Amino acid sequence: MHISEGVLSPVVLGAGAALAALGVTAGLKRLDHDRLMTVAILSSAFFVASLIHVPIGPASAHLVLNGLLGVMLGWAAFPAIFVALALQALLFQFGGLTVLGVNTFNMALPPVLCYYVFRPMLHGPSRLRGGAAFACGFLSVGASALLTAVSLGLSGEAFIPAARALMLAHIPVMIVEGVVTALVVSFIARVRPEMLAFTSTAHG
Incomplete structure (x- = not known):
């Protein structure tokens, strides 16, 4: 889901950089330093998962895991993804430095929003938590693809066909992401619940 350099207009690049900077700043302010190792591990997982990608015009489709980062990190997903x-x-020249702000914002905002929307359900019984985790994974990827x-x-109008193709290509990815997020969250909730953002007051 990386947007390549030389594609976006200066206005979109500037807006994305400014919004990403705000998100990263908010994430760093809310970051519990005792959870730095968790943030580093999940940032690494995001890094590796995104290496396997399928080009779609100026963008690409791949396993993202941003919903999982949102559930486990809350606002700290912004600096982790950045x-x-x-x-x-x-x-690896994936994306680029000039589009780093836009790519960060597009991939980080949806999981943070999903985390806060579904946090009450994530606190609930295991079945409810699994459904909420699936929704976070599914919707985070869908919303990131939409952004x-x-x-x-x-x-530019010339990119509209590529934008449509991007959305269609990510429908199966959304389902896979939802399943992976639900399975991982359910497992961690049993063995290491302190790793999840919704069990910590530091991310409220």
Whole structure:
């Protein structure tokens, strides 16, 4: 779901950079330093998962795991995703530095919003928690794909077909992400519940 350099308009690039900076700042302010290891591990998981990608015009489809980061990190998903995307841009030329802000915002905002929307259900019984975790994974990827499509569409009518293709390509990814997020959250809730954001007051 990376947008390549040289695609977006300066206005979209500037807006994305500003919004991403706000998100990363908020995430760092709310970050419990005792959870830095968890943030680092999940940032690494996001980094690795995104390496396997299928190009779709100026963007790409791949396993994202941003919903999982939202459930487990809350606002800290912003700096975790920012670091992973920055390393991908520097080491593998995925995306790029000029579009780092837009890519960070598109991938980080949806999981943070999903976390707060579904947090009451995540506190509930295991079945309810599993359904909420699935929704976070499913909707986070869908909303990120939508934001990416909107970013492309706002940069020129020529990118609208690519934006539509991007949305369609991510429908199966949304389902897979929902299942993976539900399974991982259910497992961690049993063995290491302190790793989940909704069990910590530091992310409220």
